[in-house]
Amino acid sequence: MRTCLAVFLTxxxxxxxGSEVILLRGATVHTVSGADIADGAVLMRDxxxxxxxxxxxxxxxxxxxxxxxxxxxxxMIDSATEIGLTEIEAVRExxxxxxxxxxxxxxxxxxxxxxxxxxxxxxxxxxxxxVITSPGGGIVAGQSVLMHLNGWTMEEMAIRAPxxxxxxxxxxxxxxxxxxxxxxxxxxxxAYTDAKKKYEQQLSELNDFMESARRYxxxxxxxxxxxxxxxxxxxxxxxxxxxxxxxxxxxxxxxIKEAIAWSDKQQVHMILERGAEAWKVAPELKxxxxxVVLPPTLxxxxxxxxxxxxxxxxxxxxxxxxxxxAFASFGPGAEDNPRNLPxxxxxxVGFGLPKEEALKAVTLYPAQIWGVGDELGxxxxxxxxxxxxxxxxxxxxxxxxxxxxxxxxxxDLENKHHRLYEKYLIR
Amino acid sequence: xxxxxxFLCALLPTTLLAAGDTxxxxxxxxxxxxxxxxxxxxxxxxxxxxxxGEKVLVPDGARVIDAGGQYVMPGIIDxxxxxxxxxxxxxxxxxxxxxxxxxxxxxxxxxIYRALAGGVTTANILHGSANPIGGKCQVIKTRWGKDAQGxxxxxxxxxxxxxxxENVKRSGSPGGGFGASPGLRYPASRxxxxxxxxxxxxxxxxxxxxxxxxxxxxxxHEQAVPPRRDLKLEPLVEVLEGKRYVHAHCYxxxxxxxxxxxxDDFGFKIRTLQHVLEGYKVADEIAxxxxxxxxxxxxxxxxxxxxxxIPYNTAxxxxxxxLVSVNSDSAELMxxxxxxxxxxxxYGGLNETEALSLVTINPAKQLGIEKQVGSIEPGKDADLTIxxxxxxxxYAKVTKVFIDGQLYFxxxxxxxxxxxKEARKKALxxxxxxxxxxxxxKPDAANDKDDKKGEEPxxxx
Numbered sequence: 099m100r101t102c103l104a105v106f107l108t109x110x111x112x113x114x115x116g117s118e119v120i121l122l123r124g125a126t127v128h129t130v131s132g133a134d135i136a137d138g139a140v141l142m143r144d145x146x147x148x149x150x151x152x153x154x155x156x157x158x159x160x161x162x163x164x165x166x167x168x169x170x171x172x173x174m175i176d177s178a179t180e181i182g183l184t185e186i187e188a189v190r191e192x193x194x195x196x197x198x199x200x201x202x203x204x205x206x207x208x209x210x211x212x213x214x215x216x217x218x219x220x221x222x223x224x225x226x227x228x229v230i231t232s233p234g235g236g237i238v239a240g241q242s243v244l245m246h247l248n249g250w251t252m253e254e255m256a257i258r259a260p261x262x263x264x265x266x267x268x269x270x271x272x273x274x275x276x277x278x279x280x281x282x283x284x285x286x287x288x289a290y291t292d293a294k295k296k297y298e299q300q301l302s303e304l305n306d307f308m309e310s311a312r313r314y315x316x317x318x319x320x321x322x323x324x325x326x327x328x329x330x331x332x333x334x335x336x337x338x339x340x341x342x343x344x345x346x347x348x349x350x351x352x353x354i355k356e357a358i359a360w361s362d363k364q365q366v367h368m369i370l371e372r373g374a375e376a377w378k379v380a381p382e383l384k385x386x387x388x389x390v391v392l393p394p395t396l397x398x399x400x401x402x403x404x405x406x407x408x409x410x411x412x413x414x415x416x417x418x419x420x421x422x423x424a425f426a427s428f429g430p431g432a433e434d435n436p437r438n439l440p441x442x443x444x445x446x447v448g449f450g451l452p453k454e455e456a457l458k459a460v461t462l463y464p465a466q467i468w469g470v471g472d473e474l475g476x477x478x479x480x481x482x483x484x485x486x487x488x489x490x491x492x493x494x495x496x497x498x499x500x501x502x503x504x505x506x507x508x509x510d511l512e513n514k515h516h517r518l519y520e521k522y523l524i525r
Numbered sequence: 526x527x528x529x530x531x532f533l534c535a536l537l538p539t540t541l542l543a544a545g546d547t548x549x550x551x552x553x554x555x556x557x558x559x560x561x562x563x564x565x566x567x568x569x570x571x572x573x574x575x576x577x578g579e580k581v582l583v584p585d586g587a588r589v590i591d592a593g594g595q596y597v598m599p600g601i602i603d604x605x606x607x608x609x610x611x612x613x614x615x616x617x618x619x620x621x622x623x624x625x626x627x628x629x630x631x632x633x634x635x636x637i638y639r640a641l642a643g644g645v646t647t648a649n650i651l652h653g654s655a656n657p658i659g660g661k662c663q664v665i666k667t668r669w670g671k672d673a674q675g676x677x678x679x680x681x682x683x684x685x686x687x688x689x690x691e692n693v694k695r696s697g698s699p700g701g702g703f704g705a706s707p708g709l710r711y712p713a714s715r716x717x718x719x720x721x722x723x724x725x726x727x728x729x730x731x732x733x734x735x736x737x738x739x740x741x742x743x744x745x746h747e748q749a750v751p752p753r754r755d756l757k758l759e760p761l762v763e764v765l766e767g768k769r770y771v772h773a774h775c776y777x778x779x780x781x782x783x784x785x786x787x788x789d790d791f792g793f794k795i796r797t798l799q800h801v802l803e804g805y806k807v808a809d810e811i812a813x814x815x816x817x818x819x820x821x822x823x824x825x826x827x828x829x830x831x832x833x834x835i836p837y838n839t840a841x842x843x844x845x846x847x848l849v850s851v852n853s854d855s856a857e858l859m860x861x862x863x864x865x866x867x868x869x870x871x872y873g874g875l876n877e878t879e880a881l882s883l884v885t886i887n888p889a890k891q892l893g894i895e896k897q898v899g900s901i902e903p904g905k906d907a908d909l910t911i912x913x914x915x916x917x918x919x920y921a922k923v924t925k926v927f928i929d930g931q932l933y934f935x936x937x938x939x940x941x942x943x944x945x946k947e948a949r950k951k952a953l954x955x956x957x958x959x960x961x962x963x964x965x966x967k968p969d970a971a972n973d974k975d976d977k978k979g980e981e982p983x984x985x986x
Contacts, residue, residue, distance in 0.1 A: 188691075188828035217826070398857045402635050403950060405943060406642045432827035433858060441864065444919035453920075494919050495867040515825075519837035519873070522805050523844075 116507030125165035131476035142483040145505035173227025173484035175464040177391040178426035182211030196235025203333040205240030208259035219513035222247040224437040227484040239264040248504040262345035268300035347371040351378040380419035389422035395445040414450025424464035444493040553592035559900035569907040572929035600646025600908035604819040604888040605852035608636035616655030623756040625661030630673040636856040641667040643860030644910035652686040654774040657721040659686035682893035687773035689780040729761035770796035776830035778806040802834035808845035817848040817891040822868040840873020850888035863916040
């Protein structure tokens with residue numbers, strides 16, 4: 099009865115990949131990994147980048163797209179979204195982000211993403227070609243997926259399913275207007291004591307859960323064919339084996355420090371998510387080689403007396419400390435549109451982050467963080483041909499995205515918003 | 526001789542230039558918004574812009590700020606904000622026109638400084654959207670450091686918040702709703718929303734008539750008893766008489782049309798439709814009434830009524846002749862309204878001046894303060910924001926902000942003061958820690974204090 103339940107989707111499907119051979123030429127190619135190539139060319143075949151350079155011989159039957167005066171960049175990667183899991187934030191029936199319970203490692207975002215979501219064409223129209231979509235809620239929330247923003251099915255979209263196991267690190271949560279602020283209230287108040295007790299209990303439950311998973315793995319390795327499968331604990335094996343990173347959400351200095359110590363002890367590969375106060379912990383993050391999925395740059399400071407520009411300067415501070423960073427939108431939501439990902443990156447540039455680094459933090463760095471540094475995130479031979487054609491710097495709002503290619507296929511830039519625009523423009 | 530003074534002044538640290546009668550900002554790219562863009566200077570005297578041009582003579586004794594390589598634009602105006610207020614919603618009643626933001630202004634809200642550092646100099650502080658007719662608004666300037674009275678924008682037209690759609694209905698549904706609403710509160714549908722507004726203005730008309738009759742009697746020298754003042758209806762009478770602007774929160778095209786019809790029937794104007802995310806569907810109808818629209822640049826899909834919201838809304842309404850502004854409704858978004866405006870260039874192709882107008886002269890017109898602010902023109906308040914790069918660029922950063930000719934934000938100064946503030950904070954925390962330690966050593970200390978408190982008349986909070 100030993101069933102293999104390690105549910106990794108087979109990802110290598112090339113059905114959605116472009117069947118056409120396409121040569122883009124005449125544009126400035128911003129490889130991101132190396133120098134820009136003026137009057138450059140990119141050849142795409144079987145969904146991958148077949149060649150990059152200045153003069154590429156035109157293969158037989160290839161389609162040529164002349165892009166004089168335009169720019170080619172790698173498609174951008176949003177490292178934290180709920181795209182596909184929610185259509186309208188406030189409508190309960192349209193949300194599949196979170197489920198009941200505290201430990202749900204067996205839940206997979208990949209199975210609940212709606213490939214027909216309106217958010218997908220809206221987002222990719224601004225040059226975002228792949229995203230992390232994560233489940234939320236509880237402590238171990240479930241498995242995140244890294245996916246291309248194109249495809250009829252998840253099999254065609256998935257790049258890594260799962261890409262990470264998401265953990266919302268226990269913290270002291272005071273009852274607040276919107277379900278609990280992270281800041282502890284006055285020490286000694288009964289609400290605080292209760293919140294602290296709850297947090298301590300959750301921490302201990304988390305440790306117990308990890309211990310159970312570890313014993314389960316041991317038992318399984320030693321057991322015979324009638325070993326009974328436990329779906330929750332089974333799902334933790336890739337994490338314990340060091341094959342699946344843990345995406346750990348922690349905002350405050352204290353929580354981040356605890357999460358670092360915890361992942362050290364548990365020997366899990368940690369990626370810090372949000373970390374609004376990561377700037378206070380930069381040396382520790384660097385020392386432990388923990389990358390950071392940044393909170394939105396365009397947000398308010400954590401504390402009343404934090405400098406007004408702390409959210410803007412944090413990416414640069416982390417970069418200077420040698421921490422690997424990736425920008426993320428945390429959308430869709432009212433203020434958090436995944437299509438605005440490039441502007442989260444741009445907002446950090448005036449405050450200490452070099453422009454080139456900002457661009458890398460929406461392309462190459464996220465690819466590296468998600469373990470696909472040799473498949474995505476720059477314009478290099480052999481990588482997925484996720485490319486965008488622009489009339490300028492993609493981190494600038496005024497720049498227009500002219501064309502998008504995902505897995506070597508030209509993607510339709512039409513979307514709900516543009517359709518409505520055209521419809522009512524001629525009213 | 527003059528030159529020499531200019532040169533010396535330019536060497537003075539900017540902190541010394543904070544106050545004063547005459548200031549010249551020079552060498553800047555000046556984006557006037559209404560009178561073109563040029564390389565030049567702005568002369569400020571007694572809080573007003575005296576001159577702006579390519580060549581401006583620097584008067585003797587003037588403070589000179591060299592803005593070489595930088596960009597000056599009018600201070601940003603946010604037509605929809607909730608900063609600087611202690612409370613926002615009075616949701617227990619469907620008509621809360623008796624309350625007003627002026628009474629709850631909080632000058633210590635750090636969001637004022639943050640908005641200022643984002644180039645905002647004027648904001649329309651609105652009541653929330655819990656009820657069809659909400660409370661009175663207050664236009665403020667972000668004069669950080671002044672008291673509540675000092676924030677008020679003198680001479681701005683009074684306003685009032687209306688709201689339609691989902692937020693309003695929520696209080697009529699079990700489990701939903703803003704503020705304290707233990708029971709269900711009418712209305713629970715868009716039909717009910719219309720009814721509440723019609724009922725209120727029917728009452729207001731009757732109340733207006735009572736006062737007119739009373740006045741007529743006085744005019745005829747007859748004996749008359751004045752009607753009882755009604756603080757709920759008074760602001761609505763002001764709306765009927767065009768003395769108070771209506772800023773109406775709305776989303777869907779149908780509810781927009783509903784409100785326009787109600788206003789038509791009662792003979793008043795909706796000054797601005799706020800959010801108005803489906804305004805693009807009925808832009809002609811909005812434009813025909815001279816009603817303004819103040820919208821988000823690109824929010825969508827966060828609730829059902831925002832599912833047809835499009836980022837082209839702004840540009841489409843502009844093209845159809847609506848006076849449009851882009852607002853924040855958020856203390857965060859408020860910090861970068863310049864790039865929010867740039868989105869209307871990307872989505873719908875507005876030009877630079879049209880884009881900048883969305884956050885300057887257009888909201889000024891919508892708030893009835895366009896004679897004082899909203900552009901760089903002689904005679905207007907010297908409310909100016911200086912950026913290190915073109916304000917429509919995502920890389921632009923605010924370096925200085927002037928309100929009434931006074932330097933209210935200076936990035937260099939802010940950076941300079943940080944170490945000192947940190948040190949002061951640390952000293953206070955250390956002091957507190959030491960005190961805590963001392964008190965922990967004397968376990969009875971807390972009880973003693975309580976006893977003493979009890980002795981005082983009215984003691985014990």
